[in-house]
Amino acid sequence: MSSTTAAQVTQSSPTIAAQAPASTAPTTRSSSAQSADAKGPLLWTVLIAMFMAVLDVAVVNVALPTIHTELHATGAGLQLSVSGYTITYAVLIVTGARLGDLWSHGRMFRAGLALFTLASLACGLAPNIGALIAFRGLQGVGAAAMVPQVLSIIQRTFNGPGRLRATSMYTAVIAGGAAVGQVIGGLLVSANLFGSTWRPAFLINVPVGLAALVISGRVLPKDKGEPGRGLDPAGVAVLTPTVLFFVVPLVLGHDEHWPLWGWLLLAASALGVAGFVAVEGRLGRRGGTPIIPGRTLRLPGFALSISLMFVVMAAMTGGFFAMTLHLQGALGFSALDAGLAGAPAAGAIFVVSMRWRKLPPRYYPWLVVTGFVVVALSSFALAGVLHGGTTGGLARWILQAVNGLGLGLAYSPLLGTMLARIPVTDAADASGVISTTAQISQVVGIATFGTLFLNLLAQAHVHASAHAITVVMIVTGIVALLGGVLATRLVKVR
Template identity: 55%
Template sequence: MTDLQTRPATRRAEPAAAARPGRLLALILTGQLMAVLDVAIVNVAVPTIRTDLHASGAALQLVIAGYTIAYAVLLITGARLGARHGYSRVFQYGLAGFTAASLACGLAPGTGALIAFRLLQGVGAALMVPQVMSLVQRTFTGAARTRALGLYSAVLAGGMALGQVLGGVLVSADLFGTGWRPVFLVNVPIGIALLLAGRRLLPATPGDRSRRFDLPGLVVLALAIGLLVVPLVLGHELGWPAWGWAMLAASGVLFAGFAVVEWRIAARGGQPLIPGRVLRAPGLLPAAVSVFLVMAGFAGFLFAFALHQQAGLAHSAVRAGLLSAPVAVGFGLSSLHWQRLPARLHGALPVLALALVAPAYLAVGLMLRGGGEIGLAPEAVLAALGLVAGCAYSPLFGRALARVDPADAADASGVLVTLVQLGQVVGVAVLGTVFLSRVSFPATPQVSGQALWTTVAAIAGALVLAAVSALATSRATRSRPRPGTAGTD
């Protein structure tokens, strides 16, 4: 279709979308929630999948990890495709692919097919998710953007805990004798409804075809992320083989190579995958580091806490998910409402919050290190921990994007969303390894409690580093905003 043919549609669609920003936000955040849920929801179904499909341990790891690997590797690619072909169009393509792959997963006849369809699910999510942040950046400004980013943070936090609960409920219900299959099939009616609603609600966002596709940068970055993620996801289960360490070392070399490739492309007047001006935006890099560490700690804690409950305390998956809910609910609530705190606190809020979250994790670890049942006191501390953590994460996310030129929204969003996803992967892999290295199964409650204590001590150390990086962010963003951008405080 030619540009002349698409321009009238653009004029018709944009006012309609602007008149219904709440519905648009609900639509794209529901798509985001589906992608987050599928990281956690499948874990609960693993025992049933093993029995039904006679799957090996390695195959089950690929069922779980294949989605995350494809998702993490292709996120920045998805962001660039959105900028080139239109955010709304690529969101719809990603959603359609994710929905179709979910149906295929639910109907998979064997382990090999399930692994392949999980990879395709990850590809669909990688196309869909970066467009969410780009659409938020393009559609909302000022206080409305702050609230939208708060809802985005709430979806990330709540999705991880909700995935555990929903997965347990669906598997336990064994609907019509389908066992594990509803954990995938539940996405299908939701995806179809979103696709239909998207035709009316998504704004027309013509892509910029002048933006070239940086194929060398894309290949090098995808390989670097893949070499990082694969051993982190599979390493512990396979006993940290030599090839895993070799891949980690090679990923470091390729990340350095990616920087060289991008510099050369920019020096020749080309269009690098991640423009240097995006990374130079005031506060973006230190905020991104803090966001990465906060998400790594949060995801790693939820993983270790679930293992402690299910392996050490013999809780069901549903109960483990429900006991994890207070920290996720607290995180989501404060992500939405932190701006209601006195304005004089906003500048220092991320640093203050992180300074409180680190000892809160330690307090939870001390309460549970003896292996006792989880009572009201630790649950209350978990709720407070979530509330305070959200007061760090959501403002940091907003500040990371506040000084980015709107024309670079897609690239900045791709970088941030990739770091959030890598934070989850690294948190679960590294902190999960810290926990699992301290226990052998079946584990006693006391041994499991000690392992959890060691894990939260590591999380507290990471959050101290996050606080230092957040302090650098606060200093960097005291400068005036760039023309055309809007702050989020």
């Protein structure tokens, strides 16, 4: 495969972050809660910023071939220009969440948004691939500071039915970014505005980010953080390299042919997890504030829901990514056509995200189980449609929509009911855990499903690619079935 295609293996399509709680239970209203008139602009401001962070991943993936040509980038350079964002984002999310508790969620959101916007401008003006890699890392830092605050801001501002509506919109915006990013990226690169080719893929964030900054200064809460919280430097010092050691080999492993240093880093990350648990346990026993509180992990159903979220995110991003490689690499789809091919699934996720809460709460665990089963059956059906080397036509579109329906059913009620159990005071820490899990699960999904696809693609022709995507879809279906079995345990959680 080309260096560009190989580089794409390191990055998922849409980054889907943590979903805010869908609780109908009464909660203590934050002192920084906004008036009714201010809530609408506040919600749209944080959602637009989140949309940019999601959009940025898909838009850049589409622009990679042009970046490769114009900046004379090697495969490794392209790889780092994409994965630099993912690595810094995943490593720093938990720290960003705690800094929001410490210094104010509104301030951290604005700081992250400002850095993300500035880094987007720098990426759009980057003179060479080295500069682009560095500025992409800065984008990841900005996203890690901005994204975790969204959950806390929503939870502290909205109550009851208003929170349900806000969280549904949150999930819908994320799902919309999955499809819109590919389409916008294809349009911007194809339009070649003012001869700028790939650069508008980054520069589009600048006017949107500036507008969001102006509005956020007026509508975001003027909170002062959570009293009594510290940064937990020991926990940060252990967790940061642990996540780094885990993510880097998964992001770079395939392109580097899985070298020894990658396996050593993965082993070191396992030791880091043990060390982190020991450090956090000691701090908790001394009455400190661990960066990942044990009481949050011990909430009913939280650990189970985190595990299920990992499964659904890994299966979704890995399956989507392999499908994109097949459509573009073997069937000759353009970047825009490949983006449009994912629209049915994203549209179905969008609809489910807005409507699932209409059902009685007693059905929510069974919605998750049903979602996994639907994903499994539609994946098996897609394997049957694509194994002959054709595009699948209308049948593929319908099955991708059904697949998105299942993903929406598995994802939205799962996170909504999980976060409903989290106290307002722990929202930031929960956001950090969930966002980190979401990022890592996507990296794992791309590393496993992407590697499986490329290893099966012995020769770059249609039938070899059809065989590879067929196997990937079957494996996706099996993973989804296992997730459905695990999800049945949610029925017992109260």
